[in-house]
Amino acid sequence: MYSFSAEEMEAIRLSLRVATIGTLASLPVGALAAYALARWRFPGKFLFDGLVHLPLVLPPVVTGYLLLILFGRRGPIGAFLESTFGIVFSFRWTGAALAAGVMGFPLLVRAIRLSFEATDRRLEDAARTLGANAPLVFLTVTLPLALPGILAGLVLAFAKALGEFGATITFVSNIPGETRTLPTAIYTYTQVPGGDANAARLAAVAVVLSLAALVISEFLSRRITARIAG
Amino acid sequence: MFDVAVRKVLGDFVLDARFKSKAAVTALYGPSGAGKTSIVNAIAGLLAPERGRIAVGDTILFDADNGTDIPAHKRRVRVVFQESRLFPHLSVRQNLLYGRWIAGHASGKLDEVVQLLGLEDLLARRPRTLSGGERQRVAIGRALLADPMALLLDEPLSSLDEARKQEILPYLEKLVGAARIPILYVSHAREEIERLADTVVTMDGGHVKSIEEVRR
Numbered sequence: 001m002y003s004f005s006a007e008e009m010e011a012i013r014l015s016l017r018v019a020t021i022g023t024l025a026s027l028p029v030g031a032l033a034a035y036a037l038a039r040w041r042f043p044g045k046f047l048f049d050g051l052v053h054l055p056l057v058l059p060p061v062v063t064g065y066l067l068l069i070l071f072g073r074r075g076p077i078g079a080f081l082e083s084t085f086g087i088v089f090s091f092r093w094t095g096a097a098l099a100a101g102v103m104g105f106p107l108l109v110r111a112i113r114l115s116f117e118a119t120d121r122r123l124e125d126a127a128r129t130l131g132a133n134a135p136l137v138f139l140t141v142t143l144p145l146a147l148p149g150i151l152a153g154l155v156l157a158f159a160k161a162l163g164e165f166g167a168t169i170t171f172v173s174n175i176p177g178e179t180r181t182l183p184t185a186i187y188t189y190t191q192v193p194g195g196d197a198n199a200a201r202l203a204a205v206a207v208v209l210s211l212a213a214l215v216i217s218e219f220l221s222r223r224i225t226a227r228i229a230g
Numbered sequence: 231m232f233d234v235a236v237r238k239v240l241g242d243f244v245l246d247a248r249f250k251s252k253a254a255v256t257a258l259y260g261p262s263g264a265g266k267t268s269i270v271n272a273i274a275g276l277l278a279p280e281r282g283r284i285a286v287g288d289t290i291l292f293d294a295d296n297g298t299d300i301p302a303h304k305r306r307v308r309v310v311f312q313e314s315r316l317f318p319h320l321s322v323r324q325n326l327l328y329g330r331w332i333a334g335h336a337s338g339k340l341d342e343v344v345q346l347l348g349l350e351d352l353l354a355r356r357p358r359t360l361s362g363g364e365r366q367r368v369a370i371g372r373a374l375l376a377d378p379m380a381l382l383l384d385e386p387l388s389s390l391d392e393a394r395k396q397e398i399l400p401y402l403e404k405l406v407g408a409a410r411i412p413i414l415y416v417s418h419a420r421e422e423i424e425r426l427a428d429t430v431v432t433m434d435g436g437h438v439k440s441i442e443e444v445r446r
Contacts, residue, residue, distance in 0.1 A: 126315035128302040129274050130329045130376045140332070144319045 008198060010177050011185035012205055018093060018181055019161035022100035023108070023154060030105055030157075031150065034112035035138075055167075056106040064170025067099055071171075095172035096179045103164045104157030111156060115149020116142065148221045155217035159210050182206050231412055232256055232380075236272050236282035236292075245269070245436045248282075255406050257427035257444075258416040264433040266416045267312075270384045273414070274309050275302030286380045286412060308373035312385040314365040316357035322368050323353040329376025343371045346408065347401055363394035367401060374405075381413045387422060395422075402426060 004012070033052055037045070055063050071078040071089045081087045089095035119142055127137045143150075165183040172179040174188060186202045189195030235248035245265045258266045271277035273284055275291065278299065284292040286307060291300050308329070316325050324331075326340065326349070344350055347367045357365060366386050373381055386402075387395045399422065406413060406426050417423055423430055424444060432439045 122311070122313070122315055123317060125276050125302075126309070126311060127317075127328070127332075129276070129305075129307065129309045130372070131303050131306070131332045133301075133303050136332055140328075141317060 004201065005198070007176065008185070008202060011180055011182055011202065014093060014096075014177070014180065015162060015182040016209070018096045018100050019158050019164075022097035022161050023104055023158045025097065026101035026105050026108060026157065027150075027154065030108040030153070031112055034109045034153075035116055037109070038113045038116035052109050053106045055103050060103065060164070060166025061170050063102060064099060064167035067095075067102065067167065067171040071095070071098060089172070091172050091175060091179065093172075093178055096168050096181060099167040099171045100161035100164045100181075101157075103167055104160040107160055108153040108157040111153030112146065112150050115146040115152075118149070119145045148224050151217055151221050151224070155213050158213055162206065162209060162213075182209075231285075231287055232273070232414060233283070233285040234269065234273065236269070236279040236284065238268065238272070238277065238279045240268065243436055245272075245279075247433060247436065247438045249431045249438050249441055251429045251431065251441070253412075253428035253443075254409075255413045255415055255427045255429075257423040257430045258414060258433060259418065259420070259423055259430050260433035260439075261418055265436040266418075266433055267384055268436075269433075270309065270382050270414070270416060273380075273382060274307050275300065275305050289379065306377060306379040308376050308378035308381055310366070310369045310373050310381070310383045310386050312388055314357070314362075314369040316360075316365055316368055316372070318357050320357075321353070322349065322355050322357070322360070325357065325368055326353075326371050326375055328372060333377065340375065343374050346374075346404060347371045361394070362390050363397050366390065366398060370401070370405065374409075378411055380411055381409065382416070383413065384416045385418070388418070399425060 033048075036042070037049060037052070042048075058066075068090070069075055071081075073079065073082060073088065073090050078089055081089070087094065089098050123145070124137050124141050127141045132140060163183055164181070165187065168179065168181060169184055169187075174180050174184045180188065182202055182205065186199050186206070189199035189202065231250075231252050233250045236245060238245045243263075243265070245268045247265060247269060258269060260266055268277055272279050273286065273291065279292065279294065281294045282292070283290070283294065289300075290298055291305055291307070292298060316322075317328065320328065326343070344353070347370060349367060349371055352360065352364055352368065357368070360368065370383070370386070383402075387398060390398070402422075403425060415423065415426055427444050429441065430444055431441050
């Protein structure tokens with residue numbers, strides 16, 4: 001019961017890698033989108049906001065299908081990325097990371113946007129009068145003050161990525177060692193006779209990982225908040 | 231030297247003010263809502279007038295006629311705000327050195343300013359743990375250490391109780407005596423102005439009502 005088979009270990013390791021890389025890779029884009037939504041006024045903002053939230057409201061299978069159409073080897077973006085940078089998403093773990101990142105994206109953006117909106121603009125003005133240009137104001141004032149929110153967003157997105165099933169299986173299928181993450185592995189075990197114990201063990205792992213992410217983020221967030229509060 | 235002529239419509243409020251002062255310390259005096267803070271923001275580059283011209287010393291910071299508008303971060307006009315606006319995620323020492331850190335080169339002597347303002351025991355602390363008076367002293371130090379070409383103090387004492395005011399006024403008098411840059415001191419308290427300023431610009435309802443010399 002307490003030792004994992006090679007197959008199970010593979011699914012756990014793959015899941016952690018896919019969720020971590022998918023979430024971290026979406027952070028710069030997510031932070032920029034959050035900043036734009038919190039601070040800028042631009043034509044089509046309403047539409048952009050909707051687009052950001054789309055993965056949250058669409059059936060995951062549809063998101064996976066759209067990823068397949070766009071990022072598949074014959075898709076417009078997929079073909080371009082393959083011929084230009086040699087990056088392939090379809091039926092690879094990178095594709096699973098992309099799906100995980102996309103599904104967590106709305107949660108990431110929402111949390112970061114809230115903390116950008118809550119940042120005291122008067123402190124940013126003070127920084128400007130002390131000589132900081134816009135990028136330096138962002139790096140030395142806005143970003144540090146928004147750190148707890150960014151962290152919260154990262155954890156939410158990571159947890160979402162860890163549990164992502166529908167978009168992943170639609171986009172990159174269920175290939176052992178390549179795209180068989182925890183949820184798809186659990187699903188696979190429930191479909192074969194005698195797989196119940198494996199499914200239960202992996203389900204327990206998923207619970208532990210999700211809880212650990214939550215506890216770590218709470219701990220870090222408290223430390224950061226305490227530091228800011230002095 | 232301040233040479234300010236600005237017009238700006240802010241909702242129902244019309245700021246239309248002009249004054250010139252060659253004094254070392256110019257006071258901007260008037261009731262709250264007179265437009266004093268808007269003047270400070272315009273000189274600092276945080277508020278763009280619709281019309282007018284702003285010069286400090288020999289530097290033209292803003293001139294609507296020829297499109298001059300030096301961005302706030304390049305003006306070297308340092309502000310002490312009414313509510314301090316210290317950076318909560320930085321220590322007192324880091325707050326004091328923020329301007330130097332941004333500029334990437336040393337300017338002003340930390341030790342001198344720390345001594346002038348009596349900040350020796352506060353350097354390692356966080357802004358949240360400071361009293362109102364201590365915060366304002368740190369904010370003044372932060373402005374002084376950022377290589378200022380002018381200093382704007384926007385009601386630095388108004389959020390403090392009487393005892394705290396009396397605690398800081400001597401520091402301000404020392405500062406005014408030692409500074410070699412023009413200072414604009416905003417206040418609605420006559421006593422502060424009489425102790426600190428050479429010229430008083432009185433404002434009301436967005437306009438300058440009078441400009442007078444103070445005998446000290």
